[in-house]
Amino acid sequence: MNSKHNMLIPVLRKFVDNFLEESLETRVSVILSLSNFLKETKFQKIFVESEGVFKLTEFLDWGFDSYSLLVENQNRQIINGLLTLCQRLASNESYRSSLIAAKSHEKLFKMLYVPDVDILKGALYCLISLAEGTASKLVLAETCHVNQVLHIIEHYDPLSRKLAASVLRLLSGCQNVQDLVILFNGIPVLLSQFEGENYRLQWHIAWSLAQLAMEPKLRTQIYRKGGLPILLGVLRLDHSIKMIKIPEKLKKEAVTPVSKNEHICSTLTSSEEQLASLLALKAEMLCISAICATLTELTYDDQLSCKLAQEEAVYLLIQHVVPPSGDILPDLTDEPQAVQEAFSNLQLLALRAMRFLFSLERNRRWFHRLFPPAIFETFISVNHYKRDLSLYRCCVDRLNNITAEELKTVSLAVDNLNKQRCPLFKVGGYLVLDLLGSGAFGSVFKVQPSEESTASYLAVKEVSLHHPWLGRALTENSASVGEIVSEVNIAREQLRHPNIVQYQKVFIENEKLYIVMDLIEGLSLNEVINSMKEKEETFLEERIWKVLIQLIQGLHYLHVDKHVIHRDLTPNNILLGDRDRLTITDFGLARRKFSRESNVTSVVGTMLYCCPEIVQHKPYGERADIWSLGCVIYLLCTLHPPFWSQNLLALASKIVKGQYDPISSSQFCDKLVNIIESCLIVDSDRRPDISTVASLAASQLVATIDTLSTEQRILERKLQLEKEKRKSLKDKVKKQVPLNFPQSHPTDSFPLNKHAKAGSSFSLSLSPRKLQETKDPVLPLFQQLHKLIYISQLPPPETPCHHRWMLQVYTRMLFANNLGTLYLKTEMSKLMHLSKENIQLKTCPKYKEQIELFSPLEEDSVITTTYEELHHMIEALLLETEYYQC
Structure with a gap:
């Protein structure tokens, strides 16, 4: 057999060299022969060493350019055969680098635009095999067509969506792919896939989100696009662990990957039904495990961690570690190894998500009395924010071996976490x-x-x-x-x-x-600082200035406008909400000064932030709050208070003497350091008031005021446009429907009509000649929007279509960033009225090559067109697809 193969190798090399000159039938024969040869590793090596990979890439490029001709002659199997060859080489780790060097991945990404679903799936399988390599993954991420991958996930058949999601899962940890997901507003597309029970697809999507959530910007996008209720909604479903007894002969089959069991006949025997149920159970557990991993990454944001705990995340997660009913944990010893591993992995990931939630100080109250003491000790022994799953194995093993009595106690504590219960x-x-x-x-x-x-x-x-x-x-x-x-x-x-x-x-x-x-939805500044310590992070100077400016504004209002002293300005009484919006709370200790000369003598407040005059029982005024302000800003810079000692007398001595470690100017700007030093002057007469502190931060205050003024002007303009629109509509309605009163009852005599009988009712009559047909002004806008959505949901074209691509980018831009209904109405109006105004369809420099599949670009960053041109594109596509004949 080997001798025959050795004899055929020169012949195949000759065919490969002259492949593009042969007939279509000969090319099919060459591909089939190569496919049989490349099943064996030694022939793969010969093929690669003879530079066959570069020829294969050349054939793929030819196949893409000649797609229409091949489809017309029913020879699409040539492209399928080429993709089979590529996949066999890509599945071998040794030859992935050769495929990357030949730039075959660029040709494979082009194949994603081919309308033939079989070819598309073949290209996706090849990309998945290539992306499994560490080195090749980075190269694929640089040229990944994220926009088309998202389009496949959103609109194609279930298997194509799952394969595209698998590609995204493998590449979403790379920075370039994360940037493109932001650019093409991909988070809503991914979150929309959690409808239904397609757990195989959702597993890939959830792991993609878990990797994307490592990027702070994408973490915020997941929250703002409604990700928290969607992900928790999957956990809220009744995912009961039902153990299925599988015959011995099927246990080995159940260990095979889910992707190899995609198609199950509708008519199954009883054993096959059991196998299908087991595979579905495994897919479900894997999906929930991936969602637990996503929630874990979201908890790195303190605000999201707090919101997750408030939305019953602890209650939902614990149910996947310990059954809430009080029954003994299911015994998986008789189940296939794949199911055992899936359930064990689910317990680990759910417990890790709970431990990350516990790391935030405010969330720890949810865990009080949740576990028995021995298990709770094991649970907290894992340090904060540790991703290594092996650290949680000991706690899971301990949970799996607790007694029935302990389990009932835990289940009772779990029930107490249920927010559906009665108020406290x-x-x-x-x-x-x-x-x-x-x-x-x-x-x-x-x-x-x-x-x-x-x-x-x-x-x-x-x-x-x-x-x-x-x-x-x-x-x-x-x-x-x-x-x-x-x-x-x-x-x-x-x-x-x-x-x-x-x-x-x-x-x-x-x-x-x-x-x-x-109710202020947010965390106290003290909780945020403790969380930063746990994560070994520090505040950016920009964020410190944002907090300082808001504190200056609040204190200026209290001291200058209202003559109120807070007297307990501490991190616990300063709340940070969404986007670090600051609120000063707890005025229970505040005192009102009825004159600027009067001072207060009572000793109150938190010792760490008390000024020297309070410690020395001397009269004090509003400059006591200035001292506290300096202590708070110092704490933001260094993550520890300026004055600290476990001995109260020593602490008081440091405060009175003003002994603290100065902040280095190399870490923060001189202006910020100067403000802190001014606020911490021991002599209250020399310590500045809030107006002086504001003057020290004048440039930052002006920048903040400019930003707020710009935002206010935008909001006022939107409000004015809305008022004008409503007024014009109201005037239009009045003109179109005039009231025509009967002559026998003039309007001015209605109240005093002597001929009217007591208790009789008057009626208004409208002249038919005065009535005019009115049209809903919003209806044409909806019709225009429907045309765009109709085009976006059409099957992919047989050949790459530049107009379809531009309309797809424009449609995504319309619904990006939640710009509001006014923006949407304005855009649709411009399209309807054929506006000649320019519109820029934003893209990315790294995405240039993908766009040039359709047309060359003069610039890397944008494509400029007009609303009139977009309107003509829409109408041409609608006529082509017989839209108006439906």
């Missing part, structure tokens, strides 16, 4: 839903106004009337409570500022003081 308690007409946090002065709860009310949620701070800082004597206690109620009422009535929390109510019930305020 009711106080003052408010339903207490959740504990948000607790500190030295009390606890904060999330509440709803009443059981029937649909109003938004509020926050309630609870303080015991027997707290030591309110005074131990009855008279002193009553006076302190009265002062707090008075100050909170003042704050509720007079404090109105975007950086100041808004108070709603204050009342006393069951020997406790309750302060009702707006």
Whole structure:
């Protein structure tokens, strides 16, 4: 046999050299012969060493250019055969570099635009094999046609979508692919694939999202495009682990990959049905595991970690580690190895996601009494934000071996996490839903106004009337409570500022003081700083300035406009919301100064942030808040307070002397360092007031004001356009439908008509001649939008179509970044009225080669066209596809 093969090799080489000169039938024979030869490794080596890979790439390029001719002559099997040859070489790790060197991947990406689904799948299989190599993966990422891959995932058949998602999963860890996903607004496309129960596809999508979520920008996009409820929605489904007893002869079959069992006959025997159920169970567990990995990456953002915990993520994740019913964990010893591994991996990934959630200090309350002490000790022994799954194996093994009694206790704790349960308690007409946090002065709860009310949620701070800082004597206690109620009422009535929390109510019930305020969705600055320490990260100077400017604005309003001293400006009382929007809270200790000369003498506040005059029991004014401001900004720069000691006397001594480690100018700009040093001047007379601090940060304040002014002008312009539009529509309606009153009943005599009988009703009559047909002004816009969507959902063209590609890019641009309905209406109006205004379809320099498949570009970054040209493209495609004949 080997001798025959050796004799045929020279003949095949000759055919390969003259491949493009032979007839189509001869080429088919050559491809079939090569396909048989390349099944064996030794002939693959001979083929590669004789530079056959470069010939193969040349054939692929010819096949793409000659696609229409081959399809017309029913010889598409030539391209399929070439792709089979490429896949056999790509599956061998030794020859991937040769295929990359020959640039075969560029030809394979071109094949993704071919309308023949079989050819498309063959190209995807080749790309998957190439992407499995570490070195070749990086090269593929540089030339990946992400836009077309997303298009396949969104519009093609299930198998093509799964293969395209597999390509994206393998490449989504590369920076170039992540940039292109952002450019082509790919996150909504990926999230839309979680509808239904196609777990094989969703597994690839979830792992793609897990890798994309490592990039902060994409992590934010996943959240803003509604990713959290979608991912948690999959976990909310009833994924009960049902063990299926499989016959011994099928256990080996069940270990095969899911992709090799895509097509299952509709008529199955009982054993085949069991196998299909087992494969479906395995795919389901793998999908949930990938979603757990995605949630793990999302928890790196502190705001998202907090939102995940609030959305029952802990409750949903624990159910995939421990059954909530209290039953013993399923015994998988009799199940195929593939199912055992899938379930074990699911437990590890779910537990890791829980541990990442636990790393944020605010989320730790969800884990109280969740595990028995021994297991909880193992759980917390894993350090924060550790990705290595092997670190969680010990905890999973311990969970799998707990007793039935312990499991019932755990299940009861799990049930308590269910947000569908009744409110914790009711106080003052408010339903207490959740504990948000607790500190030295009390606890904060999330509440709803009443059981029937649909109003938004509020926050309630609870303080015991027997707290030591309110005074131990009855008279002193009553006076302190009265002062707090008075100050909170003042704050509720007079404090109105975007950086100041808004108070709603204050009342006393069951020997406790309750302060009702707006609910700020965010984390305290202290929690954010602790999280930064755990992740071994530091604040960027730009972010520090953003926090400082907002603190200056809030304090300037309090000190200058309202003459109020906060007296407890600490990281715990500063909340950061979405996009670092800052809110100063907890005015329970605030005091109102009725004159600029008066000072306060009571000793309050947190010791670490107290100014020297408070520590020394001296009178103080609003500059006590300036000292606290300096301490907070110092903490942001260094992640530790300027004054620290475990001994209170030593701490007081450092504060009075102003002893702290200075901040290096090499780390931060001189302006920021100067502000901190000015705020931490011991002598209160020399310490600047808030207006002086604002002058030190004048340039940053001006930049912030410019940004806010620009945003305000944009919003005002949008509002004005909306008002003008509504007014024009209203005037148009009035002109089109005039009222024609009967002559016998003039309008001015209606109220005093003496001939009208008591109790009779008047009617208005409209002249038919005055009636005019009205049209809905929005309907033509919807029709124009429908045309675009219709074109985007057409089957792929037989040959690359430049107009189709441009309209696809334009359609994606319309729905990107949530620009709003006004933007959408404006764009559709310009299309309808054939506007000659230029429009730039944005692309990417790295994407230039893909676009040049259709037409050469003069510039790398944009394609410029007009709305009129786009309109003509749309109408030409609609006529071509017989749209108006439907």
